Amino acid sequence: MKKNQTRKVLLSAFILVTTLIASGAATAQDAKQPYPTMAPIEQYLIDRDAEIALARSAAPDAISHDASVIVLTRHGYETAVQGKNGWVCMVGRGWMAMFDHPEFWNPKIRAADCLNPPAARSVLPYVYKRTELLLAGHSKPEVIAAIKAAIDKKELPALEQGTVDYMMSKSSYLTDNGDHNGPHLMFYETAKDGAAWGANLTNSPVLSVNYWYISAEAYPQLKSFPPLSVFLVGVDKWSDGTPAPPM
Amino acid sequence: MRMKKLGAIAIRSLALLVVLGTAYRAMAQDATTPYPNMAPIDHYLMTDQGAEIALARSAAPQSISRDAAVLVLGRHGFETAVKGKNGFVCIVERSWTSAPDPEFWNPKVRTPICYNAAAALSYLPRNIKRNDLILAGRTKAQVDEAIVAAVEKRELPPMEPGAMCYMMSKEGYGGDSVQHWPSHLMFFYSQTDPATLGAGLPGSPILAMSDAQEHLTTFAIGVQRWSDGTEAR
Numbered sequence: 001m002k003k004n005q006t007r008k009v010l011l012s013a014f015i016l017v018t019t020l021i022a023s024g025a026a027t028a029q030d031a032k033q034p035y036p037t038m039a040p041i042e043q044y045l046i047d048r049d050a051e052i053a054l055a056r057s058a059a060p061d062a063i064s065h066d067a068s069v070i071v072l073t074r075h076g077y078e079t080a081v082q083g084k085n086g087w088v089c090m091v092g093r094g095w096m097a098m099f100d101h102p103e104f105w106n107p108k109i110r111a112a113d114c115l116n117p118p119a120a121r122s123v124l125p126y127v128y129k130r131t132e133l134l135l136a137g138h139s140k141p142e143v144i145a146a147i148k149a150a151i152d153k154k155e156l157p158a159l160e161q162g163t164v165d166y167m168m169s170k171s172s173y174l175t176d177n178g179d180h181n182g183p184h185l186m187f188y189e190t191a192k193d194g195a196a197w198g199a200n201l202t203n204s205p206v207l208s209v210n211y212w213y214i215s216a217e218a219y220p221q222l223k224s225f226p227p228l229s230v231f232l233v234g235v236d237k238w239s240d241g242t243p244a245p246p247m
Numbered sequence: 248m249r250m251k252k253l254g255a256i257a258i259r260s261l262a263l264l265v266v267l268g269t270a271y272r273a274m275a276q277d278a279t280t281p282y283p284n285m286a287p288i289d290h291y292l293m294t295d296q297g298a299e300i301a302l303a304r305s306a307a308p309q310s311i312s313r314d315a316a317v318l319v320l321g322r323h324g325f326e327t328a329v330k331g332k333n334g335f336v337c338i339v340e341r342s343w344t345s346a347p348d349p350e351f352w353n354p355k356v357r358t359p360i361c362y363n364a365a366a367a368l369s370y371l372p373r374n375i376k377r378n379d380l381i382l383a384g385r386t387k388a389q390v391d392e393a394i395v396a397a398v399e400k401r402e403l404p405p406m407e408p409g410a411m412c413y414m415m416s417k418e419g420y421g422g423d424s425v426q427h428w429p430s431h432l433m434f435f436y437s438q439t440d441p442a443t444l445g446a447g448l449p450g451s452p453i454l455a456m457s458d459a460q461e462h463l464t465t466f467a468i469g470v471q472r473w474s475d476g477t478e479a480r
Contacts, residue, residue: 060450087445116443161408162436164444168452185452185468187434189409196409197363198335203308205415205432205470233432235452236471246478247471 034176035094035105041074041135043107044093052080055089058112059166060239064089067114076132086117088124096127098210099140100218103175112169118160123188125156144221151226159228163188168239183244184234191229199231205247207232281423282342282352288322288382290354291341300328303337306359307413308474312337315361324379334364336371339419343381343390344374346422351387358428359416365407370435373403373461395460406463410435415474430479431469439464 046054051071056064068083070090077090092111094104103109115124129150133143150156167174168183194200194208211228213219234247293299299319304312316331318338325338342356350356362371373394380390397403415430441447441455446466457464473479 059445060448062448062450063445085442116445118443162439162443164453166445191409195333196365197411198307198311198333198413201308201310203310203472203474203476205472233468234471236469237450237452239450241450 033102035103035107038105038134039107045072045074046091046110048080051091054110054112054169054171055091055114056112057169057171057239058089059087059114059168060241063087063166064114064239068120072131075135077128086120087114088120089114090127092127093131095130095134098213099144099222100214106176108173108176110171110173112167112172114166116162116164116166119163119165119188122157122160123163123165129156141219141221144219148221148225158226159188159190166239168235168237170238170240170242179245182234182247183236183238184232187231187233189229189231190227192227194229194231196229197231205233207234280349280351282350282354285352285381286354292320292322293339293357296328299339302357302359302416302418303339303361304359305416305418305474306337307335307361307415308476311335311413312361312474316367320378323382325375334367335361336367337361338371338374340374341378342422343387344377347424350422350424353422355420356422357419358414358421359419361413363409363411366410366412366435369404369407369410370412373398373463376403391460398461398463405437406435413474415470415472415479417473417475417477429469430471430473431467434466434468436464436466438462441466 048071052069055069055071056067058064059067063085064087066083066085067081067087067089068079069081070077070088071080072091072093090113092109092113094101094106094109096111097104126147129147130143133146138146147156165186167186170181170183172181174181188211189196191197193210194206197206197208198204199206199208208229208231211230212222212225216223236244236246238244293302296319300317303317303319304315306312307315311333312335314331314333315329315335315337316327317329318325318336319328320326320339320341338360340356340358340360342350342353345358346353346356376397377390377394380393385393394403411432411434413432414428415432419428420426421428438457438459441457441464444453444455444466445451446453446455452468454467455464456467471479
């Protein structure tokens with residue numbers, strides 16, 4: 001039971017429950033939409049120093065101490081701390097999730113995340129673009145179209161090899177589900193699905209989702225996006241070294 | 248209780264580090280090795296092919312390994328015992344590809360491992376070649392030299408993106424020094440700075456071992472369950 005709960009939390013974080021995808025019992029459009037629209041911007045903002053501390057808590061101090069930190073403002077993310085090791089720490093909001101994720105606009109989401117240098121170079125630009133457009137008031141279809149255009153014009157980079165995110169903060173709020181949190185690492189691959197890593201199978205420690213969508217039908221334009229899968233591996237400690245609940 | 252648990256975690260992590268480190272021959276040869284030479288080949292073989300197949304498959308959850316190809320060790324190298332359907336390949340490694348240097352010839356070592364398709368294409372060929380050379384009577388030094396040369400000449404391929412493997416078996420024997428490996432995943436990269444993934448830094452859940460000569464960096468992450476789903480910590 002505990003194991004299932006934790007998996008559910010991780011999947012819900014960026015992600016949605018595997019069974020929802022696998023069973024086809026409900027598409028994201030069918031699912032309950034507790035957060036159908038964006039909340040007032042203030043609900044997504046937090047105290048700058050608190051945001052820096054939360055962002056850094058995503059990874060062990062040995063990594064995050066020298067990382068850059070970006071914080072959310074009314075118009076997008078901006079650099080609050082210039083780092084020295086190429087890593088970038090941030091606090092993700094709900095809209096970092098797939099475009100049809102039920103918690104996309106959940107104002108409670110605070111997903112502390114430290115991206116390694118390849119991820120900072122090749123994943124973070126998508127985060128910036130998406131955030132700026134959404135905060136400027138563009139609709140999801142408009143944002144999707146703008147990102148696609150930027151990809152086609154090579155204004156957004158291709159995924160680099162060796163990308164990883166640390167999401168080991170004890171203080172994150174990843175989802176309304178379960179315990180709301182669980183320490184994990186995320187790897188990005190240009191795979192079409194999780195089969196390449198044996199993800200989402202019974203007893204597999206690897207979970208996988210499509211970066212862009214839960215259901216390709218929700219926003220059909222996403223079908224033409226470059227394949228991008230996110231693989232999650234749960235870890236047994238929080239970033240401060242204390243043990244995490246078993247998965 | 249908490250201290251005990253923390254201690255266990257630390258020991259596990261250390262064991263994993265030690266095992267990985269030694270597995271890639273990072274440790275100097277110990278002059279007092281109890282296994283100075285190769286034992287008769289029969290000591291390394293498993294007479295029961297069914298048992299070897301089952302042990303190999305135990306490296307990954309059944310949901311993965313039941314459709315994997317399985318190779319078993321014969322007198323001249325690995326042979327296909329089961330054709331797979333999902334691109335994964337499971338084998339039982341012997342001491343010369345998985346044990347610390349002092350146990351390079353330990354005939355008791357049996358370490359199950361399941362490679363994904365990318366690793367089967369790019370990492371497994373090194374393993375196969377190493378086995379072939381060992382069983383053909385080459386010395387450890389000769390084998391190392393041949394592998395490095397083959398990598399240099401691109402006769403052995405660089406690592407494919409996404410190459411990884413499962414080592415989650417409850418069974419097997421890692422060696423006299425670390426009898427059982429912790430449950431973990433490994434990821435294979437062509438020469439990569441471990442710091443890029445934060446590996447080996449205090450508090451990091453990722454460990455790394457680099458072999459500059461083979462242009463290979465292996466990352467490992469401990470996982471919390473054995474392949475059968477039972478808790479591993």
